[in-house]
Amino acid sequence: AQSVAQPEDQVNVAEGNPLTVKCTYSVSGNPYLFWYVQYPNRGLQFLLKYITGDNLVKGSYGFEAEFNKSQTSFHLKKPSALVSDSALYFCAVRDQGVGQAAGNKLTFGGGTRVLVKP
Amino acid sequence: ETGVTQSPTHLIKTRGQQVTLRCSSQSGHNTVSWYQQALGQGPQFIFQYYREEENGRGNFPPRFSGLQFPNYSSELNVNALELDDSALYLCASSFGLAGGGGTGELFFGEGSRLTVL
Numbered sequence: 001a002q003s004v005a006q007p008e009d010q011v012n013v014a015e016g017n018p019l020t021v022k023c024t025y026s027v028s029g030n031p032y033l034f035w036y037v038q039y040p041n042r043g044l045q046f047l048l049k050y051i052t053g054d055n056l057v058k059g060s061y062g063f064e065a066e067f068n069k070s071q072t073s074f075h076l077k078k079p080s081a082l083v084s085d086s087a088l089y090f091c092a093v094r095d096q097g098v099g100q101a102a103g104n105k106l107t108f109g110g111g112t113r114v115l116v117k118p
Numbered sequence: 119e120t121g122v123t124q125s126p127t128h129l130i131k132t133r134g135q136q137v138t139l140r141c142s143s144q145s146g147h148n149t150v151s152w153y154q155q156a157l158g159q160g161p162q163f164i165f166q167y168y169r170e171e172e173n174g175r176g177n178f179p180p181r182f183s184g185l186q187f188p189n190y191s192s193e194l195n196v197n198a199l200e201l202d203d204s205a206l207y208l209c210a211s212s213f214g215l216a217g218g219g220g221t222g223e224l225f226f227g228e229g230s231r232l233t234v235l
Contacts, residue, residue, distance in 0.1 A: 043226035108160035
C-alpha cells in the first residue's frame with residue numbers, strides 16, 4: 001500500500017523568508033510524486049511533479065521540490081515566500097509499479113497549512 | 119481550453135436521501151476520477167471512470183456509484199446519505215488510464231460541497 005505523511009499541520013513564515021513544506025512517502029516500487037495547492041473553498045491546483053531524472057524539480061509560482069530516495073522524502077520549497085502563498089498544500093504519491101488497474105489513484109497526505117505573514 | 123467543471127457547487131441533504139453530483143472533464147481528457155475531501159483532511163480516492171466503465175475503486179461502500187457518458191462527463195451518486203458523507207467532492211480529469219501522459223497528473227474541478235443534516 002502507498003502512503004504519504006506531512007508531519008506539520010501548519011507552517012508559519014515571514015514574507016521574503018524561505019519556505020519548506022515537508023513530505024515523506026511509502027510505496028512498494030518507484031514513486032510518482034506530486035504537490036498540489038488548495039486555496040479556500042477551491043479545488044486543487046497542480047504545482048509540480050517528480051517522475052524520474054533530476055532530483056530537483058521546478059514547478060509553478062517559483063516552487064521547487066527535492067526528491068530524496070534514501071530518505072523517501074519530497075519536500076516542497078520556495079526561496080522567498082509571498083503572502084499570496086498562504087494556502088493548504090498537499091503532497092501525493094502514485095506507485096509506478098502498480099499497473100493500469102490502479103488507474104489514477106493518488107494517495108494524498110493530510111495537508112499542511114502555510115501562513116505567510118507580511 | 120475548458121477546465122473541469124462541477125455542479126452543484128453547494129448542496130444540503132438530509133440523512134437517508136440520495137444525491138447526484140456532476141462533472142465535465144477538461145477538453146481532450148477521457149478519464150475522470152472522484153475524490154472525497156472531509157474537512158481538515160486530504161482527498162480520498164473514490165473511483166475512476168475510463169471508457170464509461172469503473173476502473174479502480176477506493177475504500178468506499180457500494181452506495182457510492184458513478185457513471186461516465188460518451189462525452190466523458192461523469193456523475194457521482196451517493197445513496198442512503200449518512201452524516202459522515204458531508205465533504206467536498208472533487209472531480210479530476212486526465213487523459214488515459216495513467217493520466218497526464220502516463221504520470222498521474224490530474225486536473226481538478228472546484229468541487230461540490232455536500233452537507234448532510
